Amino acid sequence: MSSSMRMWGSALRFRCAVLLLRPVTPQTRTAPLGRVQVGSGPRRWLRVTAGPLPKSGHHLTACAPFTTPVRRFGNRASGAGFSGEDGGDEAGSGAEESGGDGGSAYSGPQMTALTPMIVPEVFPNVPLIAVSRNPVFPRFIKIIEVKNKDLMELLRRKVRLAQPYAGVFMKRDDSNESDVVESLDAIYSTGTFVQIHEMQDLGDKLRMIVMGHRRIRINRQLDADPEEVPPEWSESEQEPRPKPAIRPKSSRRHQLEDKLSVADLSPELRPLPSSNILMVEVDNVQHEQFTVTEEVKALTAEIVKTIRDIIALNPLYRESVLQMMQAGQRVVDNPIYLSDMGAALTGAESHELQDVLEETNIPKRLYKALSLLKKEYELSKLQQRLGREVEEKIKQTHRKYLLQEQLKIIKKELGLEKDDKEAIEEKFRERLKDRSVPQNILEVINEELTKLALLDNHSSEFNVTRNYLDWLTSMPWGTNSEENLALDRAREVLEEDHYGMEDVKKRILEFIAVSQLRGSTQGKILCFYGPPGVGKTSIARSIAKALNRQYFRFSVGGMTDVAEIKGHRRTYVGAMPGKIIQCLKKTKTENPLVLIDEVDKIGRGYQGDPSSALLELLDPEQNANFLDHYLDVPVDLSKVLFICTANVTDTIPEPLRDRMEMINVSGYVAQEKLAIAERYLVPQLRSLCGLTQEKASISPEALSLLIRQYCRESGVRNLQKQVEKVFRKVAFSIVSGHQSAVTVTPDNLQEFVGKPLFTVDRMYDVTPPGVVMGLAWTAMGGSTLFIETCLRRPAGGGGAKDEGSLEITGQLGDVMKESAKIAWTFSRSFLMKEEPDNNFLLNSHLHLHVPEGATPKDGPSAGCTIVTALLSLATNRSVRQNVAMTGEVSLTGKILPVGGIKEKTIAARRAGVTCMILPAENRKDFSDLPDYISEGLEVHFVDHYSQIYPIVFTPDPSSPAFSN
Structure with a gap:
């Protein structure tokens, strides 16, 4: 013991x-x-x-x-007992189970x-x-x-x-x-x-x-x-156990304990x-017999050595081995115990430990335990190496920090270097030395510098204040770029990069002329709208070049956060000013040209309405004191020239559209596209593909065919893609050695761009009765639109109350459906005046359809075309060939003005139309068209449908045409 x-x-x-x-x-x-x-x-x-x-x-x-x-409670042989450790009312009962007799409940x-x-x-x-x-x-x-x-x-x-x-x-x-x-x-x-x-x-x-x-x-x-009872005879003992003493029934509590004891030993408990x-x-499991051979001795010695190596690397194992030695156990003399101990000390995988447990061959078990110990040793070495590296890195970092701090103190004492705060303040004041900073902003800067001097360098407020001062002092207070006010130089720059666009060029030259007379520059807000690919964005860069202004562009398409324009509050983490303040910092001038792209596609979200934030930005009366949420000081934007771009004006909010000067940039006709391709696209793309004019060229006839059969859109973006595709294939042919020089002509054009996309210019070469060509326009440009009518069910069968009907198809909008109903009512009234005996429109059931049903169509400009189609069907007479018309019709037959005259005229010329009928109030729009668009067209301006009827239903036209 x-x-x-x-x-x-x-x-x-x-x-x-x-x-x-x-x-x-x-x-x-x-x-x-x-x-x-x-x-x-x-x-x-x-x-x-x-x-x-x-x-x-x-x-x-x-x-x-x-x-x-510990204290042993009770003696089975003698029956003597000790009182419970927790106390009781009876001291020693002689019970077999002793202790806690009189304690409290569980x-x-x-x-x-x-x-x-x-x-x-x-x-x-x-x-x-x-x-x-x-x-x-x-x-x-x-x-x-x-x-x-x-x-x-x-x-x-x-x-x-x-x-x-x-x-x-x-x-x-x-x-x-x-x-x-x-x-x-x-x-x-x-x-x-x-x-x-x-x-x-x-x-x-x-x-x-x-x-x-x-x-x-x-x-x-x-x-x-199986049923089990407490054994009265132990297999390992030679004598029966003494029976426990019988407890006298001294109290009711003892009786209850006896019952519980019997229940505990009951065999029915399962x-x-x-x-x-x-x-x-x-x-x-019996292990195999073995003898202590030299191999076993070597394995045992190696295990002991490995354990010692692990102890040297990892102190967690040291105490266990020391305790084992204090117990007087020689591990080397017991290979069985040593193999188990070696495996148990490791953190090996479960299947590896189980492998050691199942092994009955002692030498093999020693070898497996040694393998696990070796892995543990390598892991301990890796841990020690990583620990040393981390500790060394921490020491070097700490040492470097201490040396830097000492160096700062020494330099400060010698006057060679100033404190961080002093250096920051000096840097900010140096920025403002040659700038005309307004007095109110200078006061804010001084207050923030005083606040910065009182803050701790490592506090978050210090960084916020420093960033705020950095933005304030980076603004171009009083700094302007010297503008070019020479008209000839500006005109030369504008003509150099863009063809056509006379309205835009004229407006910029007017801006320069006004600035020249005033002797100072001013800001302006312009908006270029038109179909994609006509050069709205690129002309803005040319304008900045012509005016010698810095250029900055940002797109608001899909923008939903008002903070992108007005900035974030300084209290937010990572706050920064809006795009306009970022523009001024980047351009370093107060009079840059700012292009706000895709203003018609601006979004709206839970962070606010960015289009409303643009109201202050684009208002000439307010942007002289523009207030950004981050800077929180007024900034003068009155000298900034803002140019916005849009495809359509319908989605631009009316208050925002009212603040901008709208300039239409219409699409190009075939002649303009050909000129743009020859002057700009072909030389630029040929050089981009690494070709020269001697190796690759495109004939004007091939370009015209390419424009007519592949690129009918209003812009030139698709034309640019097709020309680039031609030059890529030419480059491949030259590099492959098939040809040394290639000239693209109409004969071999399909080899480079494939089959034509457009082979027919118009749907009907000869229009039958009930079919009339109209004109339409979208954001992509103008197009021809045929109106088809036919008899669905003849009159009769309905009695006197049968007034006929009109079914409308072609994915038409509500406005166009209303226009069709108005045209149907007016055509019935008009036909009664022209041909009183003709009751076709009064009782017949008609069907009106606009082809290309997958394309949504809407608008009132097809009113006169629908009236003409219904009258053509009622009189069974075809309208005059190669005639197209547009105009809204009222219930009394008046022809009201419409939009998109240039686009519609271009579409009419592309379709081979020789006669156009336009509202009289659109005469001014047609007169502004270039001669190459309007020449050769017979144009009639009307203000009532009665003027259209003799024109379209005259077999041999003799009415005078208006020629610009």
Whole structure:
């Protein structure tokens, strides 16, 4: 007992996660003394170490069962007892179960500390406990928690029956958290026979300290636990146990305890039925006989050396080995124990540890344990190296910081360098030295500089203030670029980059003339609108070049956050000014040219309406004191020239459109496209593809065919793509060696761009009765639009009340449907005046259709065309060929003005129209057209439909035409 007590004293001093005790020896075996149960009171362990207990899953190295160095309650042989540790009303009852007789009721977890007993050599039926990650090796202790209710009840019963033994087997799937399994295939067949040393009942789980004794292998599953009673005769003892003394029935409480004791030992107490495997039949695993050869000695010595190397690298293993040496165990003399200890010390994978546990050949087991130790050693070396590198890096960084701080102090003392705050203030004041900063802004800057001097360098407010001062001092206060006020130079620059666009060029030249007369520049807000690809964005860059102004562009298409224009509040993290303030900082002038692109596609979201924020920006009366949310000081934008671009004006809010001067940039006709291609696109794209004029050229006839059959849109963007495609294929042909020089002509054009997209200029070469050509325009440009009518059902069958009907198809909008109904009503009235005997429109059921039904159509400009189609169908007369018309018709027949005259005229010329009918109020729009667009056209301006009827239904036209 003295050696065990000394060993326990060493364990109390051991503060690591590993508890080392003496191995099993015959001298340390003791007779079975039963069990001790502590009832009431807080959670408490009877046997503890000086340090914290290891967590579940960690191994505890230990010896065979030992004598618990605490007060032993009761003596089975004599029947004498001690009073309960928690107090009681009777001092020693001579009971077998002693302690806590008169304590309070159950108020916490119960702990059962089992006294040492002889472990049977053969114990075939054991409860099955499934564990994850780490197996239990013989002679090692482990804490195991059981949460399955059936297994908990079984283990409680086994402990009450003085059979505190179980089989611990490792699961094949580490992710499975259950304590039990439903199939033996889920666990490894080889495990460890363990003895439960202490068990703490926490209600919903059992926490046990178990120690492994030997390796076992599963034979089969047991369906039910056979009836068991407390054995009166031990297999390892030669004499029967003395029967317990009979307790006198001294009180009602003692009677109740007797009943409970009998119930505890009742054989009818069984585990609840379950599909889980709770009991198994096992056999002991015997290792193969071996002799201590030179190989075994070498492996043993190498394992000991590796353990020493690991201890030298990782101090966590040092205490465990020292405790083992203090216990007087020579590890080298026991290869079996050494192999198990070597494997248990490592953090290897679960299958590798299980492999060591299953190995019965001792030399092979030593070799496998040595392999795991070597891996652990390499891992420890890697950890040590990483730790050294991190520590060295931290030391260098700290040393560098200290030297820099010392250097700053030395330079400051010598006057060679100023403080950070002084350097920042000097930098900001240097920026403002040659600028005309307004007085109110200068006061704000001085206040912020004073505030900056009082702030700590490492505070967040310091960085916010410094960034704010950086923006304030970076603004171009009073700095303007010198403008070019020479008209000839400006005209030359504008003509150099763009063809046509006379309205835009004329407006810019007027702006320069006004600035020249005033002797100073001014801001202006212009808006270029027109179809895509006509050069709205590129002309803005040319205007900036012609005026010698800095150019800045930003797009508002899809913008939903008002802070993009007005800036963020400085209180937000990462706040910054809006686009306009960023523009001024980047251009470094107060009079740049700012292009706001795609203003018709601006969005609206929960962050605000950006189009409303543009109202202040684009208002000439307000932008002289534009207030950005970030700067929070007024900024003068009156000298900025704003140019906006849009495809349509309908989606631009009316207040915003009112603040801008709208300039229409219409599409190009074929002649303009040809000139643009010859002057700009062909030379530019040929050079971009690395070709010269000698190697690649496109004839004017090929360009005309390309424009007519491939590129009918209003802009030249698609034409640019097609010309680039031609030159790419030419470059490939030259590099491949097929040709040395290529000239593209109408004959070989299809080899480069494929088959034509447009082969027919118009749908009807000869229009039948009921079909009339109209004119329409969209954001993509103008186009011809045929109106078709036919008889759906003749008059009759409805009696006098049958007034006929009109069905409308072609994906028409509400405005166009209303225009068709108005035209139908007017045509019936007009026909009654012209041909009183013709009742076709009064009683017939008609169908009106506009081709290209997949394209939505809307607008009132097809009114006169619909009237003409209905009259043509009613009189069964075809209208005059090559005539097209546009104009809104009222209920009384008046022809109202429409828009898009230039686009519609271009579309009419492209379709081969020779006669056009336009509203009289659109005469001014037609007169502004270039001669190459209007020449050769017979144009009639009308203000009532009665003027259209004799023109379109005259076989040989003789009415005078208006010629510009």
